[in-house]
Amino acid sequence: MSPHPLRTLIETCDAAISRRDVDALMAFYAEDAALVVKPDMVVRGIPAIRRAFTAISDYFDGQLEVTQGAMEVIEGADNALVIMETRLRYPGGEGWIDETRRATYVFRKEPGGQWRCTVDNSYGITLLGAQQPGDRPAID
Amino acid sequence: MSPHPLRTLIETCDAAISRRDVDALMAFYAEDAALVVKPDMVVRGIPAIRRAFTAISDYFDGQLEVTQGAMEVIEGADNALVIMETRLRYPGGEGWIDETRRATYVFRKEPGGQWRCTVDNSYGITLLGAQQPGDRPAID
Numbered sequence A, B: 001m002s003p004h005p006l007r008t009l010i011e012t013c014d015a016a017i018s019r020r021d022v023d024a025l026m027a028f029y030a031e032d033a034a035l036v037v038k039p040d041m042v043v044r045g046i047p048a049i050r051r052a053f054t055a056i057s058d059y060f061d062g063q064l065e066v067t068q069g070a071m072e073v074i075e076g077a078d079n080a081l082v083i084m085e086t087r088l089r090y091p092g093g094e095g096w097i098d099e100t101r102r103a104t105y106v107f108r109k110e111p112g113g114q115w116r117c118t119v120d121n122s123y124g125i126t127l128l129g130a131q132q133p134g135d136r137p138a139i140d
Helices: A005-018 A022-026 A046-059 A124-128 B005-018 B022-026 B046-059 B124-128
Strands: A029-038 A041-044 A065-076 A079-092 A095-109 A115-121 B029-038 B041-044 B065-076 B079-092 B095-109 B115-121
Touching (some): A005 A022, A005 A065, A005 A079, A005 A115, A022 A046, A029 A046, A041 A046, A065 B115, A079 B124, A095 B079, A095 B124, A124 B065, A124 B095, A124 B124, B005 B065, B005 B079, B041 B046
Parallel strands (some): A029 A115
Antiparallel strands (some): A029 A041, A095 A115, B029 B041, B079 B095
């Protein structure tokens, strides 16, 4: 089975981030898209997203590498919710640091069939706070 | 500050589920929306979503109650990603069972300003599997 077109698109985006090609990356965002830069900071619109990615790259001295782990895509009504493991690798004080986030992304299918990102939230559900409630039911 | 319109909308939807008013509930879904009924089962389109909610209600003997906990809404390009605690309460063999899910929903703003759900995934990131990777970076 061939991979979902959004897996290929996200691989292309992550490769663009890793080689600091912000122009290539911006082609995949909707004009008024939102990017969660950090849990208390959301920016909107391609100019602001472009500045944020440039700042993120500078923060990691241009050495941030982004790759993909497990991914689920749920399409509905020309939207897609992508839930995936986003793997970050960057230099730390004592060697390379590997970080895995469980990200949530929203894409919209344009009339021509092209997918564009409308909401980029690499923090996933951690926006609700660090505490993870159990998924198992509790009987009272 | 007044609550986000989507908080009010989701409260209305959850109240409709709790009183088994599937007609009222369907008004808030896009025509081709997707509903994750369980992790390995996604249905699409209002007729299928209607049948799924009727079956879910029957499964809980019409006694499922749904309410809302913490909620974050990220709007971008006429989409909204909602990340929230969805609280379920239903009768179990030994009393009432309380379950909290960290859900992920996608909404689209229609030209008239009405929000409609395009992807309803009450399972959130648990679709990726039960194992929760640490959010803390590991140094190698």
